[in-house]
Amino acid sequence: MIGEELVQLLTPEGERVSHPEYESSLTNDQIVSYYRDMVIVRRICTESTSLQRQGQLALWAPIQGQEAAQIGAGRALAPMDFTFPTYREHGIAWCRGVPPEDMLRLFRATSNGGWDPQKYRHSVPTVVLGNQALHAVGYAMGVQRDGAEEAVMAFFGDGASSQGDVLESFVWASSYNAPIVLFCQNNQWGISTPMSIQSKIPLYHRAHGFGFPGVRVDGNDLLAVYEVTKRALDNAREGGGPTMIEAYTYRLGAHTTSDDPTRYRIDAEVEVWRHRDPIERVKALLVREGTVKASYFDEVAEEAEGIALKLREDVLAMGKPDPLTIFDHVYADAHPLIEEGRREMVELGVAGGAH
Amino acid sequence: MATTTMTMAKALNEGLRRAMEANKKVLIMGEDVGKLGGVFRITDGLQKDFGEDRVIDSPLAESAIVGTAVGLSIRGYRPVCEIQFDGFVYPAFDQIVSQVAKLHKRSDGVYTMSLVIRLPFQGGIGAIEHHSESPEAYFAHTAGLRVVSCATPEDAYWMIQQSIDHDDPIVFCEPKCRYWEKGEVDTERPPHGLFEAVVRRPGTDVTVVGYGASVRTMLRAAEAAESEGLSLEVIDARSIAPLDLDTMAASLERTGRLVVVHEAPHTASIGSEIVSALTERCFYSLRAPGLQVSGYHTPYPPSRLEEEYRPSVDRILDAVDRVIGFES
Numbered sequence: 001m002i003g004e005e006l007v008q009l010l011t012p013e014g015e016r017v018s019h020p021e022y023e024s025s026l027t028n029d030q031i032v033s034y035y036r037d038m039v040i041v042r043r044i045c046t047e048s049t050s051l052q053r054q055g056q057l058a059l060w061a062p063i064q065g066q067e068a069a070q071i072g073a074g075r076a077l078a079p080m081d082f083t084f085p086t087y088r089e090h091g092i093a094w095c096r097g098v099p100p101e102d103m104l105r106l107f108r109a110t111s112n113g114g115w116d117p118q119k120y121r122h123s124v125p126t127v128v129l130g131n132q133a134l135h136a137v138g139y140a141m142g143v144q145r146d147g148a149e150e151a152v153m154a155f156f157g158d159g160a161s162s163q164g165d166v167l168e169s170f171v172w173a174s175s176y177n178a179p180i181v182l183f184c185q186n187n188q189w190g191i192s193t194p195m196s197i198q199s200k201i202p203l204y205h206r207a208h209g210f211g212f213p214g215v216r217v218d219g220n221d222l223l224a225v226y227e228v229t230k231r232a233l234d235n236a237r238e239g240g241g242p243t244m245i246e247a248y249t250y251r252l253g254a255h256t257t258s259d260d261p262t263r264y265r266i267d268a269e270v271e272v273w274r275h276r277d278p279i280e281r282v283k284a285l286l287v288r289e290g291t292v293k294a295s296y297f298d299e300v301a302e303e304a305e306g307i308a309l310k311l312r313e314d315v316l317a318m319g320k321p322d323p324l325t326i327f328d329h330v331y332a333d334a335h336p337l338i339e340e341g342r343r344e345m346v347e348l349g350v351a352g353g354a355h
Numbered sequence: 356m357a358t359t360t361m362t363m364a365k366a367l368n369e370g371l372r373r374a375m376e377a378n379k380k381v382l383i384m385g386e387d388v389g390k391l392g393g394v395f396r397i398t399d400g401l402q403k404d405f406g407e408d409r410v411i412d413s414p415l416a417e418s419a420i421v422g423t424a425v426g427l428s429i430r431g432y433r434p435v436c437e438i439q440f441d442g443f444v445y446p447a448f449d450q451i452v453s454q455v456a457k458l459h460k461r462s463d464g465v466y467t468m469s470l471v472i473r474l475p476f477q478g479g480i481g482a483i484e485h486h487s488e489s490p491e492a493y494f495a496h497t498a499g500l501r502v503v504s505c506a507t508p509e510d511a512y513w514m515i516q517q518s519i520d521h522d523d524p525i526v527f528c529e530p531k532c533r534y535w536e537k538g539e540v541d542t543e544r545p546p547h548g549l550f551e552a553v554v555r556r557p558g559t560d561v562t563v564v565g566y567g568a569s570v571r572t573m574l575r576a577a578e579a580a581e582s583e584g585l586s587l588e589v590i591d592a593r594s595i596a597p598l599d600l601d602t603m604a605a606s607l608e609r610t611g612r613l614v615v616v617h618e619a620p621h622t623a624s625i626g627s628e629i630v631s632a633l634t635e636r637c638f639y640s641l642r643a644p645g646l647q648v649s650g651y652h653t654p655y656p657p658s659r660l661e662e663e664y665r666p667s668v669d670r671i672l673d674a675v676d677r678v679i680g681f682e683s
Contacts, residue, residue: 084426113461123429124461128453134419135454138426138434145382145408145432165450168419175414329464330498332522336597337498 005202006216006248009223012276014284016223022231024223028291034075034222035282036300038067041091042279043304044100045253047311048107052257056315058109061088065220065252068278069185071095072225073153073247076233080121080150082143084136087125088185089155096122100307101314108318130156130163133182137169140178140236151236153181153229159190161206162198170210170244179236181229182207182244185219187251192264207244219249220278250276323350357543364534366508367397369542370515371435375405378433381519384411385420385437385473394439395475395534417447424470425454433469433519441476442485448493455524456499468499468524471515476504477568477618478665479532481658488655489619494526495596495628502595503549504528506570508538510593513545521549528595530568552599554606558588561675562606564629565616566592569666573616576671585675595625603629604636611642612678616666621649643681646674 009024011017016024026034045062052060063070070091077083077095085092093103098115105114106125113124126132136154143150160166161184173180186203188195199206207214217228225247232243250273254261261270286292327342361369375381383398383405389412392399402410413420417438424434438444444451451472458466478487495502501523505511511529518525547553555570556577563573570591577587588606592598607613613633615626630645648666656664 111463112457113463116465117429117462118465124458124466126454128449131422131450131454134422134450135426135429137419138423138428139430140426141423142427142430142432146430164446165418165422168414168416168422171414171416172419172423329460329462331501332459332464332467335501336600 006218007224007228008218008221009227010221010281010285012220012281014281014288016285019224022224022227024227025230026223026226028289030075031222031282032286032292032296034071034226035279035286036303037071037075037091037094038222038279038282039300040304040307041067041071041094043308044090044094044103044311047308048104049253049257051104051312051315052107057104057107057257060107060257061255062251062253062257063088063090065250065273065278066185066187067091068222068281069219069225069247069249072222073183073229076226076229077153078151078233078237080148081153081233082121082123082139082150083153083155084123084132084139085125085155086129086132086157086160087127088157092155093120093122096120098122100311101318104311104315105318108315110318110321129160130165132156133160133166133169134172136180137172137176137178140173140180141176143179144176149237151179151181151233153183153233155183155185157184157190158186158188158195158198158203159193161203170207173242174211177239177241179239180242181232181236182242183229184244184246185249186246187249189251189255189261189265191255191259202246204244204246212242212244214244214246216246216248219247220276220281222278222282249278356541358539358541360537361508361540362535362537363505363508363511363529364395364397366512366540367515367529368399368401370512371398371401372404374516374519375401375409378519380432382409382411382427382432382434383437384413384424384434386413386415386439388412388437393437395531397473397534398437417443418450421447421450421455421472425450425458425468428468428470429466435471435473435519437473439475440486441474441488441490444472444474444490451494451500451526452497456497459523460499467522469522471518471525471527473527473529475531476528477530477532478655478658478661479568481661483658484655487658487661489617489650491526491528491595492619492624495625500524500526500596501550502526502528503593504530504567504595506530506533506567506591506593508536509540509546512540512542513547514549514593517545517549528567532568533571536571547593550594550597550599552593552602553591554588554602555591556587556589558586558610560586560610561612561614561678562588562590562603562610563614563616563671563675564590564592564603565666566595566625567617569616569618572666572668573671576668576675579668579672580675585679587675592629598629598632600632600636603633607633607637608640611640613641613645614648614671614674614678615645616648616671618650618665620652621647622652624649643678646678648674
């Protein structure tokens with residue numbers, strides 16, 4: 001499946017390779033820093049899985065295996081760009097500055113969102129597959145009308161690539177030349193649905209049919225994802241219109257903590273992808289080039305432990321919200337049925353603080 | 356007072372024009388809304404005057420019309436989406452129910468879903484299938500949405516502007532069979548609030564409530580009833596969600612008898628809601644059970660049969676007779 005069309009700048013063994021169109025612009029400091037991002041995001045993910053197993057989260061959607069796709073894309077964004085995630089963009093959220101505990105409010109079942117989307121320029125999670133792609137295109141049309149030099153990025157997966165909304169977003173992005181990057185993380189599995197059922201052609205080929213470029217990048221290659229995304233974002237900001245990026249990657253873990261992937265895929269396949277681990281690949285590069293001291297890797301792991309520990313404390317401190325918050329922000333303006341519901345709850349005496 | 360006579364179609368057009376003049380963030384988007392001016396010409400001339408960036412001819416994809424309007428709304432725009440016909444709104448249903456209705460809540464109030472979804476609804480124009488439906492209850496059922504309907508040119512002129520100004524998402528139901536009817540429009544000040552019901556004709560014996568195209572039918576029924584010595588109080592609900600139950604209850608407490616008129620099938624309808632809510636409020640004033648005159652529980656029929664399907668003066672008078680004749 002991985003043919004010569006795949007943009008790769010770093011091999012699974014951590015060796016730099018050249019590509020006719022792309023060249024890594026990352027400084028050593030950036031690579032070191034993005035390595036840290038990937039380690040921390042993976043540690044947040046393992047901690048969240050543990051929290052779910054211990055009954056502290058309703059659900060968790062892991063990203064193991066997709067760290068390079070998300071940190072590469074997330075770090076390519078400019079501060080004023082705006083991103084529209086699914087429920088699995090923890091790496092993007094991290095790059096946008098969303099505090100880890102806010103990422104978990106949805107999964108702690110204390111909120112349907114969790115953070116201020118305007119503050120972080122990262123929209124709230126979208127659970128219905130593909131809806132956000134249209135929001136992103138609409139937002140991009142607004143950017144266009146404002147004459148702003150900003151780009152917009154929509155995230156979706158191989159599963160959502162079959163959704164009408166995603167395909168409609170391609171039509172609109174193309175028709176209006178919207179300043180948008182349509183970023184698909186093809187992690188090969190939509191719960192148990194394999195790529196072979198989703199598409200008979202490589203997903204990035206679809207973009208050409210809609211009238212804009214599609215690029216398939218090695219989604220486990222931090223350097224390549226960064227360059228491909230950066231160029232697409234620059235192009236969007238300069239008025240060049242949309243690009244679809246297919247980050248070819250793999251979901252090493254389950255779809256969510258409710259899923260059991262052993263029922264539908266074989267271990268051998270997972271093993272192949274374990275050898276393409278996006279974090280190990282950058283570590284191998286850093287070791288190979290002697291960019292950091294040997295102690296750096298332990299320092300990062302230790303820092304990640306600290307973040308995970310704090311996350312655990314923050315999540316455990318997240319109590320049940322005041323029931324009366326059910327009635328907040330349903331409408332922007334006063335509404336009689338909201339007032340009626342709130343009054344009834346107060347009269348029943350169920351309202352109270354966290355417990 | 357500056358009153359002008361105009362059709363409902365013209366009133367909507369003028370209302371949209373005024374809203375676009377007042378606020379540069381107001382956009383119109385939909386199928387054929389530009390050069391053509393919409394299949395009903397509601398947006399006639401607006402693209403010429405406000406440009407293609409503000410009156411956007413869209414690809415033919417309803418989910419995308421609403422879905423991109425969500426994104427524009429997040430960006431601070433106030434899009435007015437035209438859905439060409441009621442029966443074509445369902446491809447956008449997911450966006451309306453899952454996103455438009457819920458994003459204000461999901462973002463803890465950060466996002467304002469300041470968009471209007473214009474929906475020509477109800478029948479009476481002799482159209483083919485999917486062009487005459489009454490889907491308002493689907494939207495009224497969904498928390499986060501508001502649903503209104505105009506019955507007169509004056510309401511059309513003002514309610515569209517009030518809806519655009521409002522910060523909540525509004526499904527704006529236009530009775531397409533009344534587009535070409537003329538009425539007086541006071542263009543200086545709005546006579547009513549957006550969510551107020553209005554007594555269109557005072558009466559004493561039976562409270563008759565409806566909205567959209569049903570209002571004129573109810574008024575004709577009231578004229579006919581008067582000749583038989585019966586006095587009907589006709590209320591135009593105007594706001595379908597939320598309902599102005601105070602205005603309706605005040606009437607029902609005087610008359611004790613209720614008939615609700617609309618074109619949708621009656622099960623789980625706005626009519627069901629009005630009867631249920633008013634029964635709860637006015638139980639001790641009721642002298643008969645509230646009745647609905649509605650469409651039947653069938654798909655909207657081939658339009659050669661639509662006058663048998665839609666509430667008619669005769670069917671309303673029949674229901675009036677039944678509530679008058681009810682003996683407990």
